[in-house]
Amino acid sequence: MLRRSHGEVAGDLVTTSPGAPLMFRPTVVQTPVFITIIILAWRVLRGLARAIYRHPIVVLVSLSVLTVVARYGWEWVAGSLGTIAVALTGWALIDRASFARWVGWRLLAYWRLVRIYRPHWQFAMSGAGLSRMARGLEYRPGLVRVVCTPVADQVTVKMLKGQSVADWSGRTDHLAHAFGSRHCRVSVTRAGVLRLTFSRRDPLAKPIAALPIPERVLLHAVPVGLREDGKPWMLKLHGTHVLVAGATGAGKGSILWSAVRGLLPAIRAGLVEVVALDPKLMELSYGRRIFRRYASTPEDCAKALEEVVTLMQDRAGLYAGHHRSHTPTIEYPFVLVLVDEVAFLTAYQNDKGLKERVKAALATLTTQGRSVGVGVLAALQDPRKEVMNIRNLFPDRIAMRLDESEQVDMVLGEGARQRGAVADLIPRDPANPSVGSGTAYVRLGTSPQPVRVRAAYVADSDIRDMVAWLTNEDEQTPADHEASGEAA
Numbered sequence: 479m480l481r482r483s484h485g486e487v488a489g490d491l492v493t494t495s496p497g498a499p500l501m502f503r504p505t506v507v508q509t510p511v512f513i514t515i516i517i518l519a520w521r522v523l524r525g526l527a528r529a530i531y532r533h534p535i536v537v538l539v540s541l542s543v544l545t546v547v548a549r550y551g552w553e554w555v556a557g558s559l560g561t562i563a564v565a566l567t568g569w570a571l572i573d574r575a576s577f578a579r580w581v582g583w584r585l586l587a588y589w590r591l592v593r594i595y596r597p598h599w600q601f602a603m604s605g606a607g608l609s610r611m612a613r614g615l616e617y618r619p620g621l622v623r624v625v626c627t628p629v630a631d632q633v634t635v636k637m638l639k640g641q642s643v644a645d646w647s648g649r650t651d652h653l654a655h656a657f658g659s660r661h662c663r664v665s666v667t668r669a670g671v672l673r674l675t676f677s678r679r680d681p682l683a684k685p686i687a688a689l690p691i692p693e694r695v696l697l698h699a700v701p702v703g704l705r706e707d708g709k710p711w712m713l714k715l716h717g718t719h720v721l722v723a724g725a726t727g728a729g730k731g732s733i734l735w736s737a738v739r740g741l742l743p744a745i746r747a748g749l750v751e752v753v754a755l756d757p758k759l760m761e762l763s764y765g766r767r768i769f770r771r772y773a774s775t776p777e778d779c780a781k782a783l784e785e786v787v788t789l790m791q792d793r794a795g796l797y798a799g800h801h802r803s804h805t806p807t808i809e810y811p812f813v814l815v816l817v818d819e820v821a822f823l824t825a826y827q828n829d830k831g832l833k834e835r836v837k838a839a840l841a842t843l844t845t846q847g848r849s850v851g852v853g854v855l856a857a858l859q860d861p862r863k864e865v866m867n868i869r870n871l872f873p874d875r876i877a878m879r880l881d882e883s884e885q886v887d888m889v890l891g892e893g894a895r896q897r898g899a900v901a902d903l904i905p906r907d908p909a910n911p912s913v914g915s916g917t918a919y920v921r922l923g924t925s926p927q928p929v930r931v932r933a934a935y936v937a938d939s940d941i942r943d944m945v946a947w948l949t950n951e952d953e954q955t956p957a958d959h960e961a962s963g964e965a966a
């Protein structure tokens with residue numbers, strides 16, 4: 479039987495504070511030995527079951543090794559392990575990619591789990607203020623699993639009840655340093671479960687050379703660079719409008735030119751037409767032969783925009799009651815309006831009448847152009863409302879290097895900087911313009927979390943090659959690209 483001895487006032491405790499409460503010794507319950515044994519046995523069994531569930535391969539291999547040792551001796555085990563090592567080395571040499579996918583990254587993930595994440599989890603959680611104390615016990619978020627990709631570790635975490643994503647996204651700096659990484663990113667996988675992405679290697683550290691001209695053009699996924707997870711960064715151009723904001727020298731030109739490069743086969747096939755507005759007379763003039771229409775003076779830019787508005791309205795009239803969306807054809811191609819430094823036309827323009835014409839045309843295109851196959855891709859240095867009051871009409875926005883931290887939320891929306899879009903911290907080196915240039919933060923359609931990306935750098939020689947490729951009739955006929963110029 480359980481024996482109870484009652485709590486009593488701890489008379490031997492001395493306190494100097496007059497208002498101190500009385501201290502009680504807790505009730506002591508003496509547990510019989512057999513109950514203690516049952517509890518211990520239950521814990522051992524539960525631990526074993528958990529080990530088998532969590533690490534079935536490790537348990538299976540250990541049991542197999544022990545069985546072989548018991549039956550045939552150590553020589554057999556050494557021989558088998560040697561054979562397995564030779565087979566794995568051969569696999570790695572013959573097909574590195576499949577070896578990495580099935581074995582390499584899994585082994586690395588296990589190694590990092592037991593060497594880095596598990597040993598440091600308790601201190602990292604309490605240091606970052608993400609564990610909770612209740613009734614003398616510490617409750618920690620659960621470390622569910624670790625997956626390694628070529629560039630990062632993805633750690634799945636079960637949040638404590640009552641925690642929010644904001645609790646975690648405000649602690650990314652603490653977490654990154656606790657686990658020896660430079661960046662940590664938080665994303666939600668399902669209710670109560672988060673994925674922390676710790677980068678091990680930065681695929682965006684070095685400039686990316688111009689991407690190859692694609693064989694097939696998908697207007698909702700034009701390759702323009704790389705994402706921080708090492709995957710291609712695809713830009714949606716059809717059915718949306720894109721605003722690129724970045725300080726001078728941020729590399730806005732590389733996004734504009736990478737987009738044009740990715741569209742080239744469809745331009746050659748006549749399925750896409752580009753109208754380029756280049757009020758600074760610098761960025762786009764080099765490849766003007768690629769564009770259906772090129773304008774540089776403010777008057778000509780306003781005219782070009784109004785021409786596209788007319789085309790858009792004609793199409794809207796034709797489509798009314800027949801189509802609800804646009805599919806590019808040679809007769810009705812997708813029209814991309816490319817604007818370098820849009821504020822030159824909408825804010826810094828002296829001629830008030832011209833300024834209003836440009837603003838009205840841009841507002842009309844960005845509100846009505848999407849469903850009839852007209853898109854706007856505009857670059858801008860200063861994202862403040864006074865400079866660009868129609869920035870919210872651009873559904874997709876890209877924040878390149880910005881001068882002030884407040885500008886990040888102006889571009890990507892409220893809270894984007896807090897969620898990790900530190901566009902104001904993109905490095906710059908006046909002595910080496912390629913440092914950090916082309917790097918940006920974007921929000922992909924599937925998640926509100928900003929993702930770091932870098933556009934490929936399209937040099938002048940690449941633009942020359944693009945013009946030559948476009949005008950070289952021998953290489954491929956436009957018909958070859960008709961099927962590949964399919965749209966969103």
Ligand SMILES: Nc1ncnc2c1ncn2[C@@H]1O[C@H](COP(=O)(O)OP(=O)(O)OP(=O)(O)O)[C@@H](O)[C@H]1O
Nearest residue numbers: 685726727728729730731732911912915916933935
């Ligand atoms: N993607 C990139 N990768 C590496 N370096 C780049 C990239 N884009 C641009 N650069 C470097 O940065 C310099 C400035 O780029 P760019 O002229 O495109 O900037 P910008 O944002 O258009 O500036 P501005 O608004 O002053 O015209 C380039 O000359 C080049 O050296």
